[in-house]
Amino acid sequence: MTSRTHSSKPPLSSRMMRATWRGLPAKRHDVGWEPGLPVPAADGSPLITDHYFPRAEGDFPTLLVRSPYGRGLPWSPMYGLLFAEQGFHVVLQSCRGTGGSGGAFDLWCNEAADGRATVSWLREQPWFNGTLGTxxxxxxxxxxxxxxxxxxxxxxxxxxxxxxHDPHALFHAHGALHLETALAVGAGMTYQHQGMAPFLRATLRLQRRLRAATTAQPLRGAYASALGGEVPWLDDVMTHPDAEDAYWHGASLAHVAERLSVPTSLITGWHDALADQTFEQYARLRRAGCETALLVGPWTHTSALQQGWPEVFTESLAWLRAHLHADPSGLRPTRVRVHVGGENAWRDLDDWPPATAADSWFPTVQGHLIRQAPTDSAPLTSFRYDPDDPTPSLGGPLLSRTAGPRDNSSLEARKDVLTFTSAPLTEPMDILGPVSARLNISTDTGHADVFTRLCDVDPQGRSINICDGLGRLRTDGQEPSPITVPMSSTAHRFAVGHRIRWQISAGAHPRYARNPGNGDSPVDATTFTPVRITLHTDSTLTLPMHTHSSGTR
Structure with a gap:
């Protein structure tokens, strides 16, 4: 049964944005809209909700979309309008304390209870047919x-x-603060639910004041001018780097996937700031025997919902139609589909990661990258890292517009960046899966970060980043200390004539907060100590070499 009372056409702005999209499935229904419905939370707070629905006779399943970013653009056309056109009721709700909903927004603390309260409300709606997706x-x-x-x-x-699924991992990596991401999340959570204009102004202000906010000594509280005021929860997440701290108790929902039986589709991009969280949940769902699918595109966190939206929407729609409409015709034949960089093609796989062979590469004193293992662990080369002139970040998995693949040539020209490069390849080489580095390092202060990145160098000399990672090192005086740094995952083809490059430095600022070099907290440090970092010969870059393909399109 379809609700028609007090309904109208969806907002004009949403219909105008809808008209700009190409490559989407054809619409099946006209759409009605009931805005501003108050849904009572467990404590009585009104959760303001918009209801989109197909203007057609018959029963339709319901999609629940709960957001702290408002119910206007782009959420209204992307989720309310598009999915209702395809035969779903869509309930688009503002999380408490945002978008006009009552109560106070408390990052990650109320979502389970408020979600359950919303489902209780749905059960009372005459148009709800008992079939729900998210x-x-x-x-x-x-x-x-x-x-x-x-x-x-x-x-x-x-x-x-x-x-x-894990807020701590969004803000911290091995003790290092994801500084630029923390500020971007602060701006998004504070302003996006107020509408596009306030959010755009806040984003531009953050861009203008990013350098001042990220180079302040101390960092604590310095973001206020860039974000237009204090954000109490942001202070909390920045000053609690330890995942075991009581502050983070209950925040991670990683365990949910370990016993879930609800069919779950996961979508990410190779340069998404949350890609590793997606791969972790995929592995947990597979171990739990839960029906799952994985799509990984050539996207960043934001471009997945922009340039990648036709693929993302089509994939999402096929999964929801299969499990809510009992129409599996749009599902692909394999569980996993990934975009292979370098080849610029999609590849269907039975699972992730596919079967691979560990391919080890070693640095030489001449700056080469070779497959022949060294016979000792002698010092190879060293460089000086100065926190007052930190190694800059360039591209990679960020939330900002600067994310993604970039030419690293200017970065690699710095004296505080080491590079080791293979000979030109005589045959193509495919790597699919997690990349990692094991570095044997000594420092003169005992405190340093190590940033390690895999790049593809083309015949013109452009060095394009593929994946990377950062680890925090505490060494005992001058004695070398081994550290293993996960460098995320990739699917990439190194073409004939291209070279593999391993890039090593001691930071990527402002993506990560600077290591002060003296053991002080990066958030509270007011003095910095330059660090001499020495790399030893028995350091290893490990690539997941894929020996066969399961099909390309």
Missing amino acids: VGPSYLGYVQWALAVDPPPELKAMVVQVGL
Whole structure:
């Protein structure tokens, strides 16, 4: 049964944005809209909700989309309008304390209870047919995992797009603060639910004041001018680097995937700031025997929902139609589809990661990268890292517009960046899976970060980043200390004539907060100590060499 009372056409701005998209499935229904419905949370706070629905006779399943970023652009056309056109009721709700909803927004604390309260409300609606799915990106993924902590029986499918399940890992990596990401999240959570204009002004202000906010000594509180005021929860996440701290208790929802039986589709991009979280949840779902699918495109966190939207929407729609409409015709034949960089093609795989052979590469004193292992662990080369002139970040998995693949040539010209490069390849080489580095390092202060990156160098000399990672090192005086740094995952083909490059430095600022070099907290440090870092010969770059393909399109 379809609701028609007090309904109108969706907002003009949403219909105008809808008209700009190309490459989407043809619409099946006209859409009606009931805006501003107050849904009572467990404590009575009104959760303001918009209802989109097909203007057609018959029963339709419902999609729940809960967001702290408002219910206007782009969420209204991307989720409300597009999915209702395809035969779904869509319930687009502002999380408490955002977008006019009552109560106070408390990052990740109320989503499970508020999600359950919303499902209780749905059960009372005459148009709800008892079949429910969830969909959404980023923090909208977190609220899906929160509902799945104790999944209601009506929940039949989830689609988590560039999604979050572990807030600590969003803000910290091995003790290092994801500084630029923290500020971007602060701006998004504070302003995006107020509308596009306030959010755009906040984003531009952050860009203008980013350098001042990220080079202040101390960092604590320095973001206020860049974000237009204090953000109490941001102070908290920046000053609690330890995942075991009581502050983070209950924040991670990683465990949900370990016992989930709701069919779940996961979507990410190779340069998504949350890609590693997606791969972790995929592995957990597979171990739990849960029906799951994985799509990984050539995207960043934001471009997945822009340039990548036709693929992301089509994938999401096929999964929801299969599990809520009992129409599996749009599902692909394999569980995994990844975009292979360098080859610029999609590849269908039975699982992730596919079977690979560990391919070890070693640095030489001449700056080469070779497959022949060294016979000792002698010092190879050293460089000086000065926190007052930190090695800059360039591209990679960020939330900002500077994310993604970039030419690293200017970065690699710096004296505080080491590079080791293979000979030109005489045959193509495919790597599919997790990349890692084991570095044997000594320092003169005992405190340093190590940033390690894999690049593809083309015949013209452009060095394009593929994947990377950072580890925090505490050494005992001048004695070398081994550290293993996970460098995320990739699917990439090194073409004939291209070279493999291993890039090593002691930071990537402002992506990561500077290591002060003296053991002080990066958030509270007011003095910095330059560090001499020495790399030893028995350091290893390990690539997952793929020996066969399962099909390309």
